[in-house]
Amino acid sequence: MSVDIGRGKSGRRAYSLDEIGIVPSRRTRDPEEVSTAWQIDAYRFDLPLVVSPMDSVVSPATAVAIGRLGGLAVLDLEGLWTRYDDPGPVLAEVACLDDVEATRRLQEIYTAPIKEDLIGRRISEIRAAGVTTAVRLSPQRTVRYYKTVLDAGADIFVIRGTTVSAEHVSGQAEPLNLKQFIYELDIPVIVGGCATYTAALHLMRTGAAGVLVGFGGGSGHTTVKVLGVAVPMATAIADVAAARRDYLDESGGRYVHVIADGSMTASGDIAKALAIGADAVMVGSPLARAAEAPGRGYHWGSEANHTELPRGARVNVGTIGTLEQILHGPSTVPDGSMNLMGALRRTMATAGYSDLKEFQRVEVVVADSGSPGGR
Numbered sequence: 110m111s112v113d114i115g116r117g118k119s120g121r122r123a124y125s126l127d128e129i130g131i132v133p134s135r136r137t138r139d140p141e142e143v144s145t146a147w148q149i150d151a152y153r154f155d156l157p158l159v160v161s162p163m164d165s166v167v168s169p170a171t172a173v174a175i176g177r178l179g180g181l182a183v184l185d186l187e188g189l190w191t192r193y194d195d196p197g198p199v200l201a202e203v204a205c206l207d208d209v210e211a212t213r214r215l216q217e218i219y220t221a222p223i224k225e226d227l228i229g230r231r232i233s234e235i236r237a238a239g240v241t242t243a244v245r246l247s248p249q250r251t252v253r254y255y256k257t258v259l260d261a262g263a264d265i266f267v268i269r270g271t272t273v274s275a276e277h278v279s280g281q282a283e284p285l286n287l288k289q290f291i292y293e294l295d296i297p298v299i300v301g302g303c304a305t306y307t308a309a310l311h312l313m314r315t316g317a318a319g320v321l322v323g324f325g326g327g328s329g330h331t332t333v334k335v336l337g338v339a340v341p342m343a344t345a346i347a348d349v350a351a352a353r354r355d356y357l358d359e360s361g362g363r364y365v366h367v368i369a370d371g372s373m374t375a376s377g378d379i380a381k382a383l384a385i386g387a388d389a390v391m392v393g394s395p396l397a398r399a400a401e402a403p404g405r406g407y408h409w410g411s412e413a414n415h416t417e418l419p420r421g422a423r424v425n426v427g428t429i430g431t432l433e434q435i436l437h438g439p440s441t442v443p444d445g446s447m448n449l450m451g452a453l454r455r456t457m458a459t460a461g462y463s464d465l466k467e468f469q470r471v472e473v474v475v476a477d478s479g480s481p482g483g484r
Contacts, residue, residue: 123344124475126372126381132472136461140454144464147389149366150297150318152241152264155179156436156450157383157465159299159368161393162245162269163411164188164200165404169234171432174401176240178436179450183243183267183391185411186258187250190231192221196403203423204405211423212413219414223250225257232261243299245269247411248285259296268300269321269370287315302370304340309352313365321391322349323371336420342372343385350386350469375445376452383453384460384471394424395446399432 111119147157158180160167167175168190172182189196199218206214228244235242243265246254251268258266268287291298301321303309312320322345349367357364369382370391379390397408406428412421429435430447438448445452462468 121344123341125341126343126378128341128475128477129343129381129385130474130476131381131384131456131460132474133459134461134472138458138461138463140451140458142463143454143457145450145453145457147465149265149299149389152181152297154181154241157387157389157453158436158450159183159243159389159391160396161370161391161410162188162267163393163397163409164190164196165408165410166393166397166402168196168403169231171396171399171401171403172235172242173238173240174432175396175436176235176238178433180436181241181243181265183245183265183269184231184235186228186231186244186246186254187223187411189218191223191227192219194227200403200405203409204407206423208423212419215409215414215423216416216419220416223254225254228254228257229261232258232263236262241265243267251285251290255290255294259294264296265318266294266296266298267321268298269302287312287317291316299366299368301368303349304345306348306352309349309367310356313352313356313360317365319366319368319388320349320353321368321370322346322387323369342369342382346382346385346387353386376449377445377456379449380453380456381473383465383468384473386469388465392449394426395449396432396435398426398429398446399435400428400430401432402428 111121113119145156147154156179160175160180160182162183162185164185167182167184172184175182189199193199232242232244241264244258244263245267247270248268297318299319300312300317302324303312304323309320323342346369353365353367366388367386368389368391369387373379373390373392374394382390394408397404406425407423408426409423410421413419413423435447436450438451440447457468460471462471
């Protein structure tokens with residue numbers, strides 16, 4: 110429904126996750142009998158959890174740990190792990206930076222060149238542990254490095270930017286032809302972000318196995334302040350889920366997975382994103398608070414070190430527990446920041462659903478964001 114902004118402009122009313130509530134049904138279940146399993150292509154996971162490709166969260170070691178806990182972690186191949194043989198001292202420095210100088214210093218740190226041999230080495234480190242290996246490149250660097258990624262044996266390839274389209278126009282360089290590129294690959298590709306029905310449908314037509322909904326960036330993301338670009342996550346997920354449904358009919362049965370990327374700060378956000386239609390969620394800041402996280406209590410994304418227009422900040426998120434505690438509990442706090450997956454199972458059980466595909470049919474309501482039910 111369109112609303113008038115003024116005499117010369119109208120806009121569609123959109124909703125954030127804070128404005129959505131999940132409605133329990135007449136039937137409840139035992140949380141232990143609920144399945145949170147999710148599968149994309151040939152890869153099955155116990156948790157509908159994809160961990161954001163951010164240096165403050167995902168290292169080869171944490172990627173292995175998250176894989177063993179049932180999730181999928183994505184390593185950023187444009188981050189510190191492919192620029193430095195030993196990123197440890199650099200990560201320690203970032204954790205000690207003054208807030209005023211943090212952005213400038215991050216820009217300097219990330220000017221170190223990407224080393225192709227480190228791409229192969231990092232992928233091999235994760236593969237050697239026997240977990241599914243997922244890696245990320247931006248659209249700008251995909252053509253340059255994808256062969257190294259394939260040769261190293263990555264299982265899932267993520268092409269992720271603030272906004273990724275299937276029809277990028279450039280008069281300066283040949284843009285990435287997503288449809289041709291994905292067609293020629295032998296591994297599943299997840300691509301995004303996007304936030305509208307039309308953009309998502311075009312990305313699905315490229316052959317992507319999954320589409321990222323949202324602009325990512327986590328709690329330090331400043332895209333809305335810098336660019337003015339924002340689509341509330343609940344509406345974005347619902348629109349992209351509609352594109353998935355229509356593409357399923359258009360393609361004769363090809364299912365593209367919808368992954369909510371952004372605004373996942375607490376367990377309730379994860380449950381609501383799945384209820385609205387996401388197949389999985391991409392999480393960053395909650396796991397940046399783990400004792401094992403490389404950021405040592407600080408969190409930042411790749412947008413924070415952009416050389417010309419940073420759209421993110423390094424934020425202090427603190428440390429609250431181990432990766433296992435944050436994902437599986439037990440929780441020692443009542444704010445939804447720990448035992449994320451236990452909370453999801455309880456939500457599904459309370460609503461009466463036994464698996465994630467069923468849970469997507471749960472009833473939801475819209476509540477004013479200022480009311481107790483909308484916070």
